[in-house]
Amino acid sequence: MERIVMKFGGTSVANPERIARAAQLVVREVNSGKQVAVIVSAMGKTTDELLSLAKEVNSAAGRRELDMLLATGEQVTASLLAMAISGEGVEAHSYTGWQAGVLTESVHGNARIEQVQADRVSAALTSGTVAVITGFQGADMHGELTTLGRGGSDTSAVAIAIALGASICDIYTDVEGVFTTDPRLIKQAQKLEEISYDEMLEIANLGAGVLHPRAVEFAKNHQMPLRVRPAHIEGEGTIIKEEIDLENNLVVRGIAFERDIVRITVMYNVPYNGSLANIFTALAEHHVNVDIIVQTIREDVQPSVSFSIKKEDFAEVINVLESNKEALGYSRADFEVGLAKVSIVGSGMVSNPGVAASLFETLRQVDIPIKMVSTSEIKVSVVIPEPEMEKAVAALHEQFGLDAVKGK
Ligand code: ADP
Ligand code: ASP
Numbered sequence: 321m322e323r324i325v326m327k328f329g330g331t332s333v334a335n336p337e338r339i340a341r342a343a344q345l346v347v348r349e350v351n352s353g354k355q356v357a358v359i360v361s362a363m364g365k366t367t368d369e370l371l372s373l374a375k376e377v378n379s380a381a382g383r384r385e386l387d388m389l390l391a392t393g394e395q396v397t398a399s400l401l402a403m404a405i406s407g408e409g410v411e412a413h414s415y416t417g418w419q420a421g422v423l424t425e426s427v428h429g430n431a432r433i434e435q436v437q438a439d440r441v442s443a444a445l446t447s448g449t450v451a452v453i454t455g456f457q458g459a460d461m462h463g464e465l466t467t468l469g470r471g472g473s474d475t476s477a478v479a480i481a482i483a484l485g486a487s488i489c490d491i492y493t494d495v496e497g498v499f500t501t502d503p504r505l506i507k508q509a510q511k512l513e514e515i516s517y518d519e520m521l522e523i524a525n526l527g528a529g530v531l532h533p534r535a536v537e538f539a540k541n542h543q544m545p546l547r548v549r550p551a552h553i554e555g556e557g558t559i560i561k562e563e564i565d566l567e568n569n570l571v572v573r574g575i576a577f578e579r580d581i582v583r584i585t586v587m588y589n590v591p592y593n594g595s596l597a598n599i600f601t602a603l604a605e606h607h608v609n610v611d612i613i614v615q616t617i618r619e620d621v622q623p624s625v626s627f628s629i630k631k632e633d634f635a636e637v638i639n640v641l642e643s644n645k646e647a648l649g650y651s652r653a654d655f656e657v658g659l660a661k662v663s664i665v666g667s668g669m670v671s672n673p674g675v676a677a678s679l680f681e682t683l684r685q686v687d688i689p690i691k692m693v694s695t696s697e698i699k700v701s702v703v704i705p706e707p708e709m710e711k712a713v714a715a716l717h718e719q720f721g722l723d724a725v726k727g728k
């Protein structure tokens with residue numbers, strides 16, 4: 321019998337009416353002869369609310385207790401949805417991540433799933449029961465609860481789909497599918513029929529919140545078909561798979577963006593690579609994620625390195641640099657806040673020279689200064705002033721033909 325996994329995000333289970341709608345979608349799949357496992361997020365903004373509650377009690381609460389607290393959000397949804405499904409006459413049981421056999425590494429707040437021991441859930445499905453499982457959480461080898469990082473329910477869904485041998489993992493959300501860019505920012509954004517795992521992985525990593533990057537990575541590694549589709553209306557959504565037919569032969573298929581970027585520039589005293597290694601080793605030891613790095617060494621100029629980080633890491637970076645000034649061998653650091661990163665992504669770029677040039681030209685025409693650039697085979701990212709971000713995305717969206725994608 322065919323098995324599927326259906327995942328509902330926070331907005332799609334935000335109130336009793338939406339939970340009822342989700343239950344109907346589940347029951348419809350059951351009635352069409354499928355075994356269904358459902359993964360749920362916490363209702364609406366619950367996770368944010370729990371985090372601010374914790375802050376009120378202790379602004380420096382430890383990660384273990386935060387995980388204990390956050391894990392409750394998904395548990396509320398799972399039991400309510402199981403009740404709603406039962407109310408429709410279909411047997412349903414809810415399970416926590418731990419009960420569903422989701423085993424993670426021993427890291428609080430951002431754990432990776434190591435294994436899913438799905439026997440219990442599998443047996444439930446075989447006996448005709450719908451399993452409703454809390455997303456975003458698991459347990460480590462010591463039985464400690466862990467969470468997977470914000471947006472991590474997508475990853476729970478894919479990992480469980482793989483363990484259950486599901487034919488597809490459907491991610492139900494509050495938009496109609498994956499768009500050429502965030503439809504909440506750019507109204508010309510168009511829904512894509514399909515997108516490849518590689519493109520989706522870049523877009524997710526570059527800031528589009530629509531899918532958790534690790535979910536796409538798991539799906540690609542196990543060739544699990546993934547679909548992003550609307551919960552609130554009927555719609556086939558977007559299929560994410562290995563090979564795709566190029567829609568209108570687009571070179572660029574998506575634009576992602578990220579706000580709150582800070583650029584740090586460090587001038588060294590010592591013109592040798594030791595400083596570079598020291599600085600980035602110290603930052604890594606403090607778990608700072610450094611993104612774009614630009615290093616310039618010229619004979620007549622004091623050597624410097626610039627790198628970009630997220631605003632949330634800013635205080636930590638300053639702290640690391642200041643408290644190790646001598647050891648790191650640098651003389652001065654400058655920083656620039658209020659930046660954003662805009663990235664264009666598309667597999668077609670590999671064989672199309674001139675994509676970066678076209679991006680630079682487009683931004684020149686709209687007078688947007690570029691602070692940093694980084695490229696890979698299938699993406700070009702630029703760091704620009706944040707107030708210009710929306711204008712930049714709109715101009716690039718038009719320039720690369722995304723306003724006119726068919727198939728919405
Ligand atoms: P859920 O709670 O269902 O997990 P998320 O808020 O995590 O939903 O993800 C859906 C949101 O992702 C959309 O509301 C949309 O604003 C945002 N988003 C960003 N980039 C894109 C994109 N390229 N296509 C679709 N949605 C996007
Ligand atoms: N509830 C968690 C969050 O808000 C996980 C998720 O929704 O995927 O980040």
Ligand code: MG
Nearest residue numbers: 329471529530
């Ligand atoms: Mg999400």
